[in-house]
Amino acid sequence: MLSLVLSAELTGVTDLRPTDTEDEPYYYTFKVQCTSCRETHPNWVSFNRFVTARNPGSRGEANFVWKCKLCQKTHSASIIAGPNTYEADEKRTGRKVIEIDCRGLEFTEFKADGEWEAKGVESSTSFTGIDLAEGEWYDYDEKAGDEVAIKEISWQVGRA
Template sequence: MVRVGLQISATLENIQTLKTHEDYPYFFKLTCSNCGESSNKWHDITESERVQQDTRNADGFNFYMKCKMCGRENSMDVVEKTNVPYTADDSGKYKTIVVFDCRGVEPVEFSPRSGWKVECAENGQKFEDVDLSEDDWVEYDQKNKNSVGVYEFASKFIKLKK
């Protein structure tokens, strides 16, 4: 079992926090750790959802798949209480926002898509279901009468020690 952290970096304009939630679907492209086969399709992993595919784990997994190449059974779970917001203080730097327990499979590419939550600076507006699929997002904060935005969104994965 390998723990992998999803790190993001972005430039935040007049935004206090950028975050996901337990119903947020993380979309990944994955590689089998056994044979090295990489998937071309996107797979979604949601913390609040469990799948019962494997008799070895009665609780199920957040994600389960069988490798098409080697037939190995692989799974991933979101590690509870590792989901943290990306804040104005983090702007421009990489920060781990969530950790995954990976068994036989590892994420190699992340697609942010929609479902992010944004809280503007200085008790400004809150935006739900923000779409970062274009790596940039711009809106107008009516309360503070200024533009807000997420720019230069980037992500990477790091292997963590247990």
């Protein structure tokens, strides 16, 4: 079991989460490594929690199925919990965004290349289309009359 953990400093916003609905799924993007031979796939891989694929040689399905080119073993991963929201009062303590059940693989790095959403702490203004790829985000909350920001963003992929 792996978790994607977000740590950030939120100013003026709360309830940060990926925009992840069945109509607009968030594609979680990772570097993947085989736990059998330790080979790391050279490219980033993406998957969402709404699409499943049949796992060859198994009766089950998973959100991500991958065959390692080096050892030829087939591995899988499924998002089993989340996405969770990151609250403003968590003060960079780290929050599990999603939990992933991994079989034969590990995700070693995460890349935030989809859209996120949050709301204003004072005004409840909805902020959508937030891009965290640059490691920070700034905007202005008209209702609150103040700047809002998400900065000092860090991602950690590790054992749940």
